[in-house]
Amino acid sequence: MATNVFINLPVSDLARSKRFYTSFGWTLDPNFSNDDAGAVTISDTIHLMILTHSHWAQFTDKQVADATTTSAVINAISVEEPRQIDTMVDQAITAGATEGKAQEFGFMRSRTFADPDGHTWEIMWMDPIARTGDWAAVQAKYGEQQFA
Known part of the structure; x- marks a missing residue:
């Protein structure tokens, strides 16, 4: 299951x-x-x-956090193709989201948005080669990457 x-x-x-x-x-x-x-x-x-x-x-005795001013979680969703990131985030922005930080490492790319309540979503893609953990193959394909 x-x-x-x-x-x-x-x-x-x-x-x-x-x-x-x-x-x-x-x-x-x-x-x-x-x-x-x-x-x-x-x-x-x-x-x-x-x-x-x-x-x-x-469901909880805790106060509801104001996600527009605090951060506790980033909900990350992967996509199969890098272009799907832009489509989804652009649609979210059109629907009222606020764009957040983007990341570009060649083998991995993402963009984030906050929904109307401030909850953060990251739409990301990673090259299947990187998912294997074979960093020599990743470097051979993409060269040295700077991680910021």
Whole structure:
């Protein structure tokens, strides 16, 4: 059985967040969505639960962090082709996201955005050669890279 990942985020305006996350191709699952929550399917095994602050409070005694001023997590999603990064991030920006930091190392590339509540997402691609850990092959293909 495949492992599923459920990312849960508190949102200040559920309707806005439903529109935002479905605007770039992720789908809302009506079977698990209501006035307090939205279940967004990112892939067959990755799901996003967007929850009103009052619904979020049912799962924790901690205060909801203001993600526009603090950072606790970066949600990273990989894509198969580098060009998909630009498509997805550009669509998110059009839908109301704020662009964050980008990284370019040749063998790995990413761009980030913050959703309307400030939650950070990184869309990234890594050359399959780098995933093997064969850094000699990576250097042969890309040369010396500066990591900043």
